[in-house]
Amino acid sequence: MKHIISFFIFLLSTTAIFAEDTRCYELRIYTANEGKLEALNARFRDHTCKLFEKHGLTNVGYWVPEDQSDNRLIYVISSPDRAAHSKSWKAFLNDPDWKKAFANSTKDGRLVGKIESTFMNATDYSPAVKPTNAKKGRVFELRTYTTAADRLNNLHARFRDHTCGIFEDHDMTNIAYWTPMDEKKGKANTLIYIISHLSTAQAGKNWKGFVGDPAWKKARAASVKDGKILAKAPHKVFMNPVDYSPIK
Numbered sequence: 001m002k003h004i005i006s007f008f009i010f011l012l013s014t015t016a017i018f019a020e021d022t023r024c025y026e027l028r029i030y031t032a033n034e035g036k037l038e039a040l041n042a043r044f045r046d047h048t049c050k051l052f053e054k055h056g057l058t059n060v061g062y063w064v065p066e067d068q069s070d071n072r073l074i075y076v077i078s079s080p081d082r083a084a085h086s087k088s089w090k091a092f093l094n095d096p097d098w099k100k101a102f103a104n105s106t107k108d109g110r111l112v113g114k115i116e117s118t119f120m121n122a123t124d125y126s127p128a129v130k131p132t133n134a135k136k137g138r139v140f141e142l143r144t145y146t147t148a149a150d151r152l153n154n155l156h157a158r159f160r161d162h163t164c165g166i167f168e169d170h171d172m173t174n175i176a177y178w179t180p181m182d183e184k185k186g187k188a189n190t191l192i193y194i195i196s197h198l199s200t201a202q203a204g205k206n207w208k209g210f211v212g213d214p215a216w217k218k219a220r221a222a223s224v225k226d227g228k229i230l231a232k233a234p235h236k237v238f239m240n241p242v243d244y245s246p247i248k
Contacts, residue, residue, distance in 0.1 A: 026117060124160070175247065
């Protein structure tokens with residue numbers, strides 16, 4: 001009963017947003033060259049984020065993996081639609097202030113060795129994606145699910161009807177849920193989402209409670225009666241927000 005009430009409240013607070021969030025989201029992952037992550041963060045903090053906003057790209061969130069040996073910057077930006085996104089990105093790249101900032105920051109070598117980009121749509125059950133600043137620090141978890149053939153809708157149904165509500169019962173905060181826009185990025189079989197926990201240690205307790213919850217066990221069993229949903233184990237990364245992230 002608890003998870004039903006919790007999810008009902010969750011739906012009431014976000015239903016008006018579900019059908020309206022037609023924005024184009026882009027997940028970008030930068031692998032910094034050795035010793036360059038701090039310089040990369042400085043460039044975003046002092047220049048890039050402001051120039052994004054100048055050209056119509058909304059800063060959603062910026063994180064670095066909690067594993068300090070993982071030298072990546074993971075971030076999400078958004079725009080009204082894919083066409084607007086492309087136009088804004090082109091304007092950003094051609095901005096003299098960006099060219100100057102880029103040149104100054106790479107005098108001693110390029111900061112980024114690899115860039116990964118995924119354009120995404122918000123799911124109909126994703127909460128409103130907006131800046132948040134928790135009173136206490138928290139850890140975020142980026143999870144990517146790859147489904148078996150023709151099972152993505154089943155996964156969406158399970159999250160929409162059960163998982164999101166049960167997450168909240170176990171102190172996991174739903175941040176955002178997306179699916180890739182492009183076929184080559186997994187449009188037909190991929191769910192990407194971010195949740196948060198009070199800490200990494202608490203995350204372990206949260207997941208243990210979730211997995212052991214009778215409501216989850218029942219929902220999972222019912223959802224796989226006609227075949228498994230996931231093609232492989234989910235990929236996960238625990239992340240800390242950087243100081244300039246709108247979401248903390």
